[in-house]
Amino acid sequence: MIRLAAFLLALVAAWPAAAEEVVAALNQTRVAITTSFDGSEIFIYGAIKRDAPEAEGELNVVITLIGPSAPVVVRKKIRQFGIWVNDPGVQVDAAPSFYAVASTRPLREALSYTDDLRHRISIDHAVRLIGDTQAERYPEDYRAAVMRLRRQGGLYTEQSGAVSVAEATLFSTSIRLPAQLIEGDYRARIFITRDKAVVDHVEKTIAVRKIGLERWIYVMAKDHALIYGLLSLAIALAAGWLASTFFRIFFP
Numbered sequence: 001m002i003r004l005a006a007f008l009l010a011l012v013a014a015w016p017a018a019a020e021e022v023v024a025a026l027n028q029t030r031v032a033i034t035t036s037f038d039g040s041e042i043f044i045y046g047a048i049k050r051d052a053p054e055a056e057g058e059l060n061v062v063i064t065l066i067g068p069s070a071p072v073v074v075r076k077k078i079r080q081f082g083i084w085v086n087d088p089g090v091q092v093d094a095a096p097s098f099y100a101v102a103s104t105r106p107l108r109e110a111l112s113y114t115d116d117l118r119h120r121i122s123i124d125h126a127v128r129l130i131g132d133t134q135a136e137r138y139p140e141d142y143r144a145a146v147m148r149l150r151r152q153g154g155l156y157t158e159q160s161g162a163v164s165v166a167e168a169t170l171f172s173t174s175i176r177l178p179a180q181l182i183e184g185d186y187r188a189r190i191f192i193t194r195d196k197a198v199v200d201h202v203e204k205t206i207a208v209r210k211i212g213l214e215r216w217i218y219v220m221a222k223d224h225a226l227i228y229g230l231l232s233l234a235i236a237l238a239a240g241w242l243a244s245t246f247f248r249i250f251f252p
């Protein structure tokens with residue numbers, strides 16, 4: 001048993017390191033949401049580190065930027081008794097609030113279906129239906145609706161050819177974060193592939209947080225709902241009184 005353990009340790013020590021390794025960085029790791037926030041540009045760059053001559057096969061780089069995920073209930077308009085109403089809906093269990101994919105070439109040319117499924121890289125594999133769904137409602141249509149609507153809103157994007165690679169070593173791209181972000185940790189994942197197979201990948205985190213007045217309003221509404229409601233009512237009453245006084249004085 002001791003000899004077997006020693007043999008395995010020697011085998012692991014002698015095992016060659018990965019021939020190619022991705023090293024990446026971001027121009028910013030924190031994004032502040034203020035009252036004047038209109039989006040932000042994330043610049044992602046890096047290099048492919050090699051401890052051996054470059055391997056054969058087509059090299060590609062795929063980069064994803066993913067926002068926090070949350071369940072979404074999707075409902076469809078149906079006609080009942082002559083009027084349009086919402087059906088009971090289907091819950092999409094995991095739907096990222098933001099998802100961007102940038103690659104050196106079209107994703108299907110840069111990545112195999114197997115590795116796409118394994119690492120959940122494409123948008124199609126990021127939005128998932130899990131658990132009990134009613135087949136007669138065609139739940140796959142509801143999942144597709146989430147992706148379609150968020151693409152239309154600019155929250156889901158695919159940018160083929162947006163990653164540039166120089167000397168088969170250096171790469172870079174930029175991804176635009178829209179104004180309608182939610183708070184949370186956004187994950188940037190960088191993959192390198194050879195002949196559509198993932199060789200190595202690394203992950204970085206971007207903290208998106210509200211600050212200033214935006215943060216105060218968010219905390220009050222979430223953690224102190226009663227006080228927030230009373231303050232909102234007081235502000236509305238004060239605004240109404242001021243408007244009434246203004247018109248009474250200047251437009252008698």
